[in-house]
Amino acid sequence: MYHVVKKRLLATGIALLEVNAPAVAAKVEPGQFVIVRMDELSERIPLTVMDFDREKGTITIVIQDVGYSSAIITGMNEGDEFQDFVGPLGVASEIENYGTVVCIGGGLGIAPVHPIARALKEAGNHVISVLGSRSADLLILEDEMRAASSEVVIATNDGSQGVKGFVTDGLAEVLAQGHQVKAIWAIGPMIMMKAVVDYTRSLGIKTIVSMNPIMVDGTGMCGACRISVGNETKFACVDGPEFDGHLVDFDLAMKRLAFYKDEENRAKARLEC
Ligand code: FES
Structure with a gap:
């Protein structure tokens, strides 16, 4: 269900992944994060949301290949799936008109x-x-x-x-x-x-x-x-x-x-x- 809709390499070892996650996309606000897991033996990786599209039902994350799990996620391609994609988590940013x-x-x-x-x-x-x-x-x-x-x-x-x-x-x-x-x-x-x-x-x-x-x-x-x-x-x-x-x-x-x-x-x- 949580499949990669779009992948873009931003720099060496840094990937942008747009992921199908309609329930998360419906509620997420700036400043919140998700926790992802590739399979039930993988570690849970917290990732702050880079973008979201409520109409398409997608969440965009950016991840850098710095460890075991992040290397696997950075290597994902369009169509590949996360087992878990939990969120939105945390408190949203306090957005108001400050000047x-x-x-x-x-x-x-x-x-x-x-x-x-x-x-x-x-x-x-x-x-x-x-x-x-x-x-x-x-x-x-x-x-x-x-x-x-x-x-x-x-x-x-x-x-x-x-x-x-x-x-x-x-x-x-x-x-x-x-x-x-x-x-x-x-x-x-x-x-x-x-x-x-x-x-x-x-x-x-x-x-x-x-x-x-x-x-x-x-x-x-x-x-x-x-x-x-x-x-x-x-x-x-x-x-x-x-x-x-x-x-x-x-x-x-x-x-x-x-x-x-x-x-x-x-x-x-x-x-x-
Ligand atoms: Fe367990 Fe925050 S991750 S208390």
Whole structure:
């Protein structure tokens, strides 16, 4: 039932999959996620929704080949099926008319920021998107983000496109232009989100991050996704995934995320044998 309707390779090892999932597509809102599983022995992979089409009944996800299961999913083709495609999960983004907002997407984080930017623009905001990647060839979804935003600033680490540096350098350029930014969404690797909130804390700009810890059940029962927010334990799957970035303990979150790195590397190596 959850078959791939369309597949597009966005960059080396990064695939966009449009999946037939009418019940999820009927209810999903920007900021929410799904948990997918290839078969009953596979691990459950949480993926934030990149796009949805209620009429066609499809959900679009973007996945990068970084481990055993993600390599299998990245290799799926049109017609291939997921056994489970559960969602929508998590709390939707708070979309309202704030005025001028910045949507920051780093690497694969550009995918989940896409529907949020689009909804914020539809709500009347002036949406400036800052997109970051290591180099121009790894920058994904530029056209989609241009359509979803009022303005786009690009930052690449090697300077092959846009500002040379990190998304914080792109954000600095936006702020230097005198924009009165009322809120920022920042989604990407944890180290990137930490850098953004460290930068915006002193500026007093509300900064929302989308946390991507290890998840198992996705329903608040197992505790695998627990993070510390404002010195309180929160479950990213039911309390988030979005949180006030200035309150998140990123050092703890990054330590927990690295917990199973050795097992992940061993599993990936088995797949490559
Ligand atoms: Fe189990 Fe969140 S994934 S509590």
